[in-house]
Amino acid sequence: MAPLLEHTTDLTSKVMLITANVGSIFEDPERMLKMWLNEFVATVTKLQPMFLAIHMQEVGGKNYEESMQYVNHFIKTMLASEDLECYDKARVFLDEDFTAVDKFTALGSLYFAHVSMTAVEVFDFQAKKFVPFVGREVLSGNIESVPIKEKAKFPQNYFPECRWSRKGFIRTRWNICGSIFDLINIHLFHDANNIEAMLQSPSTYCxxxxxxxxxxxxxxxxxxxxxxxxxxxxxxxxxxxTYYFMKDLTKNLVAVESRSKKNNELVKLTYKEADNDQKIVLVVEKKGFDHLRMKEIFYDNNGLSLLPYDKEIEPFRDRVYEHDINFPPSYPFSESLDDGVNYMKTRCPGWCDRIFVSYSAKSIIDDSSGPPLYLCIGKEVCMGDHKPIYLYFNLKHNAGKMPELVPEPQPSPHIPLRKILSINGEEVEPEKLDEINIHDYATFEKEQTLHPITRQSFKRKGDSEGMNGRSFHDIARDVMKEAGVLSYWKTHPGYSSVRRNRHHSSSSEDELSESQLEEEDSLTEVELDLEDDHSEEKTRDDGGGVGQSQIASGVAEAASHKAVRLKATDCYPQIKITQVNTTKYLHIRTSKDASVQVFRETSV
Known part of the structure; x- marks a missing residue:
């Protein structure tokens, strides 16, 4: 590893930029959030930057409505960290408004300045001027009107198949000790189909x-x-x-195609050795990429032999440059907690997470004491499916176009600094951070369309009824249990029919595989009219309703069903339950115009 940069001087300040797709750590938040934060804090503590910028993507994971409580915990843990107390100035931007599908990006931009840095300003894009960067503030929920950032979601016709997903960018502008620069957080589209990505160069996804x-x-x-x-x-x-890489990777192998019986679509490519009993070396499917030597090819020696195939930035080399890559392809790493070096067998690994620099930024980077560090965090530790990447460098003072920004005298060490924390403009007491729910201070564009249960799962302030400590997960599990009872209760007056149906979850950007969708017995659907209130009948055991033994049988019966759908006729909320393999999905639509919220439960 290159030697650490010299300490901040009167002429420079150490800056650390980090990009991290954190979506997968919210899939197992109780364990993965802690592991991720420990590794992150250890790296920051070691390098001790004066200014720290963290750009996150997929904050909250694939199902944002479910994970908002964990986002609340995640952000509060960072703000309360003793190792980060020396950063008394902070801005946290969380684009969380999942009710506004045309604006929601799930991006999070976090910025911290050290207590010793007093000459820091952030740009107000509406007033077109810099404003002081003081105190700590969280800006969450719907942040469209926040003036110290620029945010945009890509136009819908830019998205593959014009299907909305959480892709866009957030820009902020900074004046640090007289040097002006922009920091842009961006998330672009993924490869949905490995086989499709192999067909041409550049691929349609590229x-x-x-x-x-x-x-x-x-x-x-x-x-x-x-x-x-x-x-x-x-x-x-x-x-x-992938087109050229696969040609070189498989040039001495024999390819065997597997096609769908339904439409003759190519669904699998199996590559075998010509001799050696035709040993299988590589299998490629829509969402599968399994090579015998994955770690050797992609991880060992940082996979640097693959850099000639890393071409996507080439059309933009006249605008930006990148420091030498000294880390392995950053995605898709195993999500197993005890494995930080192997890749999942889902995608061909690639350098997804990057930091690019405009050529004009060379004027504000001081490399006299050594080149910037461009590395990953937690190289041998599970950090989710994406490894965070950082750029660490010395920033020159007064290298921008603005008049010199002279640092103010630093406070005496014996004078305690006043801790200031505000959430969406409302000042709160940092000492009571554990009791605070940041979403209580947030607004959402279509909050009125949310079902009270959903709303109360992440937002408590102002609710008269409350949930008595019960989360959306608890409520969802109760609904699943009720579905089991009703599916068994065939004498229920609302029962109409049982028929086969095919369905896939909308809980993530990736669709279920064709093989899952095509299984004739994969899903069963039950429709029920929920207009009538039979809650009293369901609790009686007097011969006219359903007793406890029937409830137990109903739950057991539901476990044998592949899927259950509860359909509200001309009323809301609408509830649908599906199951694929060992995972159940609960879909809730609270009104005609509301988006579908998804709860997922997996049994192993």
């Missing part, structure tokens, strides 16, 4: 990403604001040029 990236550059270059150096970092979802 073309979508390049179009969105071109759009981002043009927004920055053609807007009304002064042009300044910038750092663009996030999850670009960049992949190897």
């Amino acid at each position: 073309e979508h990403r390049q179009r969105a990236l071109q759009h981002t550059f043009e927004r920055i270059e053609n807007d009304e604001y002064e042009k300044v150096p910038f750092f663009l970092f996030g999850d670009f979802n960049f992949r190897l040029d």
